[in-house]
Amino acid sequence: MKQKILSKIGSYFFRGLLFVAPIAFTILVIQAVFNWLDDLLPVEIPGLGILILFTAIIGIGYLGTTYFMKPVFEVFETFIKRIPFLSLIYNSIKDLIGAFVGDKKKFNQPVMVQFDENAKIFKPGFITQNDLSKLSLDGFSSIYMPHSYNFSGNIIIVKNELVHPWNINSTDAMKFIVSGGVSGMEEM
Incomplete structure (x- = not known):
């Protein structure tokens, strides 16, 4: 009897942990990212730094699409590409972000x-x-083959006849891969 009660308590604990842990970690990650972004600008009012940062990014994005400023951005990128180590860092970050957002x-x-x-x-x-x-x-x-439960992956070079289309939404595919095949099935 005592064993059965302890078993039920353990079962309830792990069910509760399964519910609480993802919520807690999500909140912690969002809070850490928010605090990091907010602390980039030395402003005393909490949240104002992140608001200024997002406004500046939107403004720069808008300016980058205007006829007048587009050549300025192109000259800046040409200058960056001439500096060896800086070019490597800049282009790597730009390509990584561009792989997830933008036209390409x-x-x-x-x-x-x-x-x-x-x-x-x-x-x-x-x-x-x-x-x-x-x-x-x-x-x-x-x-590119992402690793499960990680922010890394491998690039492989493979003969075209071994590559088969996977007719699935790319977001669902990424969820499926990164979760180790655990999630993403509901959306498919």
Whole structure:
């Protein structure tokens, strides 16, 4: 009897933990990001720093699309590209952000890559380049394969005939991959 009560209490505890932990960690992450962004500008009023930052980013985004300022941004980028180490950092960050947002999104073509001759093993990923002939790799594509439960992944070069389209929304595909196949199924 005592064992059964302890078992039920343990079961309730883990069910509660399963409910509370994701909420708590989500709140902690949002709070940490908010505080970090708000502290970028030395303003005493909480929240004003992040408001100024977002307003400035929106303003710069607007200016970047105007006829008058577009050449200024292009000259700035040309200048940055001439400085070796700075160019590497700037272009890497710009390409990473551009892969998720903007006109040139890269993770919008989910695929399954066949890993065996019998078509029994597949790994999901996203096409980043369809044609690698400029790298002397005719008939090959580059595929980005995110890791589960992590902010990293691998890029693989694979023959085009081993790449199969995965007819699924790219957001759902990313959820499925990053969660280790645990979530994203409801939306599919």
